[in-house]
Amino acid sequence: MSDSAESPTETQKDESSSQQSSADTGETGAAEEKKKIDVLLKAVGDTPIMKTKKWAVERGRTVQSLAQFISRFLKLEPSEQLFIYVNQSFAPSPDQEVGVLFECFGSDGKLVLHYCKSQAWG
Amino acid sequence: MMSDKEESSAARCYLDEKSFHICCQLFLQHSSVLKDGWSWTEFKGVKEGYMKKTVLIPGRFSSLLNQFWKHKTENMDALVEDQVDDDDEDQAVCENQAVMCYEYHVLYSCSYQVPILYFRASTLDGRLLSLEEVWNNIHPNYRKRLLQGPWDTLTQQEHPLLGQPFFVLHPCCTEEFMRPVLQMAHAKKRKVNYIVTWLSVVGPMVRLEVPLSYCTAVAAPN
Numbered sequence: 001m002s003d004s005a006e007s008p009t010e011t012q013k014d015e016s017s018s019q020q021s022s023a024d025t026g027e028t029g030a031a032e033e034k035k036k037i038d039v040l041l042k043a044v045g046d047t048p049i050m051k052t053k054k055w056a057v058e059r060g061r062t063v064q065s066l067a068q069f070i071s072r073f074l075k076l077e078p079s080e081q082l083f084i085y086v087n088q089s090f091a092p093s094p095d096q097e098v099g100v101l102f103e104c105f106g107s108d109g110k111l112v113l114h115y116c117k118s119q120a121w122g
Numbered sequence: 123m124m125s126d127k128e129e130s131s132a133a134r135c136y137l138d139e140k141s142f143h144i145c146c147q148l149f150l151q152h153s154s155v156l157k158d159g160w161s162w163t164e165f166k167g168v169k170e171g172y173m174k175k176t177v178l179i180p181g182r183f184s185s186l187l188n189q190f191w192k193h194k195t196e197n198m199d200a201l202v203e204d205q206v207d208d209d210d211e212d213q214a215v216c217e218n219q220a221v222m223c224y225e226y227h228v229l230y231s232c233s234y235q236v237p238i239l240y241f242r243a244s245t246l247d248g249r250l251l252s253l254e255e256v257w258n259n260i261h262p263n264y265r266k267r268l269l270q271g272p273w274d275t276l277t278q279q280e281h282p283l284l285g286q287p288f289f290v291l292h293p294c295c296t297e298e299f300m301r302p303v304l305q306m307a308h309a310k311k312r313k314v315n316y317i318v319t320w321l322s323v324v325g326p327m328v329r330l331e332v333p334l335s336y337c338t339a340v341a342a343p344n
Contacts, residue, residue: 045302064263081267081299083323089303089314090337091322094263104334116302120295 008039008055008069035059037102037111041070044085044116048074054110059099063092070115085114135301136235137316144343145317146173146228152339165283172283173228178246179329181222181259221246222259226330228321229282236296237317239324240281240288253278256289256328264327291324299323313342 036056043049050073057066067082076082085091086105102111137145146162150173153160164171227240243251243259251259257276260268268275275295281288300320307314318332318340325332 044306047302067263079267079270081264083299085303086334087337088310088312089307089319090334091319091326092334093326093331094261095326096334100334105337114303114306116299118295118299118302120299 008057008061008066009036010052010055037099037106038109039066039098039102040110040112042112042114044114047115047117050074057098059097059102061098062094063096063098063101064094066098066113067094067115071117074117076117080117080119083116083118085116086111088114135297135304137230137237138235139230139232141316141343142230142237143171145315146171148315148340148343149173149317149321149336152336155339156333156335158333168283170230170283172230174226175330176223176225177330178221178223181220222251224329226325226328227281227288228317231293234293234296236293236300237320238290238293238296239321239328239330240279240290241328241330242286242288250287253289259329261326261329268327289328291327296320296324313344315340315342 036058039055039057041050041053041055050070063084067084070084071080071082074082083091086101092101098111101113105111150160150162158175159177160173160175162171162173222243222245224241224243229238229240230236231238243256245251253276257265257269260276275292277290277292278287279290280286300316300323303319304314304316318336321330322332322336324330
């Protein structure tokens with residue numbers, strides 16, 4: 001994914017609107033399949049907590065691209081590496097698409113990702 | 123002196139040898155289901171063992187060589203009849219560099235109390251890759267930071283059991299990146315398979331894919 005790709009957008013969805021959009025998808029089928037998935041970002045350890053935790057991210061966005069976005073957002077030092085985890089303890093490949101992660105690990109309409117900064121090797 | 127609580131907290135972020143073996147065996151159980159090529163090697167009389175896997179992966183010269191290869195295959199008939207000349211031989215070497223053979227070994231380090239990833243890489247015609255070529259094939263997501271490391275993050279070392287030169291991602295940093303994840307798991311009373319978590323982090327740095335199914339299919343030791 002290039003840097004010029006659309007940034008994740010903040011989502012203000014609440015429970016009721018999520019249910020409504022699912023119903024719409026059911027009626028209109030594949031054509032209406034959401035291009036973005038809801039991601040909930042959680043900090044691990046000493047990593048700064050993001051003010052905005054909920055993001056709507058394009059399915060095709062890679063883990064690497066998301067990590068770069070979070071790093072920039074948190075203004076991490078160049079020497080700090082950001083690791084992203086699914087299921088709290090597994091780091092998906094940087095080339096993995098978040099849409100695939102959502103299919104595998106999403107629940108309640110969102111994908112929970114933990115992120116952790118590290119000075120390791122930096 | 124560390125308090126009991128501090129001691130057990132620190133201990134959790136390291137891996138004892140027995141747990142290393144158990145985590146590897148659990149890992150290998152899933153590997154046998156996926157048939158993704160991992161195996162366990164043990165030396166007679168020596169209790170030490172390691173996991174290993176060999177894969178073929180495309181090199182970073184691909185874009186140039188894909189064009190070349192396309193041209194080659196279109197002219198296959200002509201090639202068969204022509205005499206091989208110097209140009210063809212040079213090009214043949216280039217082709218082989220388009221795919222590389224990576225051999226990964228997961229060993230246990232007693233001194234660091236963590237697993238270590240050893241690997242060696244060669245072209246298909248058996249030429250070992252240089253340190254520079256291996257650096258070029260580090261995943262771009264990590265290359266900049268690894269290069270900045272104040273110590274030798276990627277070095278060539280003798281394999282402790284085979285005595286042959288392998289590349290190694292230095293184990294000194296393993297505890298540092300494992301610690302927050304393991305502490306979070308402990309706080310939530312979740313068990314973690316150290317090898318699965320560790321390999322999912324370091325593997326992609328050196329082009330080793332760990333399929334997502336390892337995340338949920340592999341149990342953690344008690």
